[in-house]
Amino acid sequence: MKVSLLAGAALLLFTAGCNRLPGAPKAGVEEVPRPDSITSFKTLYGQNCAGCHGDNGRNGAAFALNNPVYQAWIDDASLRRIIENGEPGTQMPAFGTKAGGMLNDAQLDALVHGMRSEWSKSDAVSGQTLPPYAAAKTGDAAAGKAVYESACARCHSDAGNKITDPTYLALVNDQTLRTIIVAGRPDLGHPDWRSTASGHPLSDDDITNLTAWLASQRVSAPGQPYAEPQ
């Protein structure tokens, strides 16, 4: 009798503890969810964006999205549009199903929402007024040259940081230039529009003119690997 009681107790203990065994499937967790039902920001970002934009939105080859200035600057609609339809003239592809990508509306919303809640900060621009997201007018390239020389040339004239390389300019569009001037790359230690020039932030006009001048440096056949013969 004693033996069977003991055995019964052991069995009861065993079965009670069973669902805590390492092999037990986790409750409520589908082993492999349908790809179109994933709406976790971390998963979506990790699978679709991290390759270019970096782990946690930093230190990637492409623009850093985990940048409070950028998050304060861009509106929801533009952010969603870029993810859904891509950015023409750059490497950013379209991810929305309507544009041939793999992400549905709920997933696009999850990405926008996730970036906002994870990476935006209320005091990102500390009281300063951000220039508008899109340039309102065509810039003056000649004036932009002056801005470049006073605000950018200091760092960007040496070979390792050259941004007037036609190959570089062929791979980014004007909005990308504007974005990087305004928001910078804090993860790489590159300043935003407030501290590029010494003493004062760049004005909307400065930025528009600067972008126009950089755009004017594009050439008709960019990307020639060898310099022109002498």
Next chain:
Amino acid sequence: MRWLTESYKWVERRVQLEAPVKDAMLHPVPKNTASWWYVFGSAAMTLLMLQVATGILLALIYVPSAGDAWNTLQLLNHEIPLGWFIRAMHGWGSNFMVAVVLIHMMQVFMFGAYKFPRELTWVVGVLLLLMTLGMAFTGQVLRFDQDAYWGLGIGASISSRVPIVGGPLVNLLLGGPIIGGATLTRFFALHVFVIPGALLAFVGLHVWMVLKLGVNEWPMPGRPVNRKTYDAEYHKLTHDDGIPFVPGALWKDLVFSAGIIVAVAVCAAIFGPYGPTGQPDPTIIQTAPKPDFFFLWIYAVLSYLPPSLETPFLLIAPVIGIGFLLVLPFWAGEGEKSWHRRPVAVIVLVTVAVLWGVFTHLATFTPWSPKMDAWSGSTVPAKIVHNLSPVERQGAVIFQSKQCRNCHSIGGVGGERGPALDNVASRMTEDQLIRQVIQGGGNMPAYGKNLAPSEVTALVRFLGTLHPAGQPAASDASRTAAAQFGAPSQTQSSSPTTSPQKTQ
């Protein structure tokens, strides 16, 4: 207790099983076969019993319809108390069974136990192996998830390659031209009735022959099998120097079988049930289905074969392989049993085992297959990104966005289809990189038509940064010289292949 004895006597008077069972239990076996090498057959049978028991429990819940199968597996995993454990036992039991059957077969082959008079025992054993693999495959299909769905598709497409009968064969297998409602019920019938029925019957025959012919004696070098004298020799061996099967030999079988069951339970408890992976929905293309481990080697072999050899291999290799196994005891039914005197057998076994292991290992990480989500999911290491110029950084973006990463790894992450590029600049010059990107070569496709010149240039500038610190990037000596001493003028240039652009 009296009534128990009376009832036993009453039944025994009618079935008369006592004498044959006693006979079987006490029949003498050669002393040296009471060895730990002789336990795999009984372990395989024990695993079969485990599979039957857990299989019955699973069949109580499982619904073999395309719409419900996956959901009932979820139900087993999450709702039914210990349902997951039964699934895990059945899944791990199947792995162990395939493994133990293969080990048993290897042992029998090494010990020459297929030789006279046990030829038919071996042939039945080969059929049992095929049925075990059939159970494994049909079982994998019943776990109706993405792996099962595409595994079934591959199985059907292999069958379709059989000349003449290919089409009807697929129809028979799938219950139609495509995987549909009838498919799963067919596989359920195969897995639950047809194959197990045959399996149990053949196991009965196999064991019957083992009892009748006796357990194979431990092979001794210099004691070859001779059809004329073997029976007398074996009789002498068992009766002069034998021990009764029970308990002399059986206790090791029991201990080992118990150990195997414990091992299955431990694996089940720690690693849990197999899947189900994603839903078996052909519209989900973000999946890389893989067979279970016993078929991984086929997966690897087929991946490495050139397409033109696939059909011949699929149709001829199994015939040769199974044919060899079936013919073996008739072709080598006599002679030495000991591995000390059978070098060819040892070499064959070792070669097959090593090949099997290598292909199985390769199939676990599929180096031949691009990783389709590496471009968007695997980051360029931050350390590299920080040291790039704007053009090079754009090149890194091209590297990702044009999906180079799917075949080439950096920092150990990415595809393994092509070489890792961590140090590519130390082995290729800028010119060679440009040529490789534009024209392809080796196994790499040409990307010249898909990349603008600025994209190629930025990409190659990025690749040019990938060399170990302290080791310069590979450079073209003629270019260095030209830079140092000035370019030769056009008239002096004697090489017609040198373009003026390149000689500056």
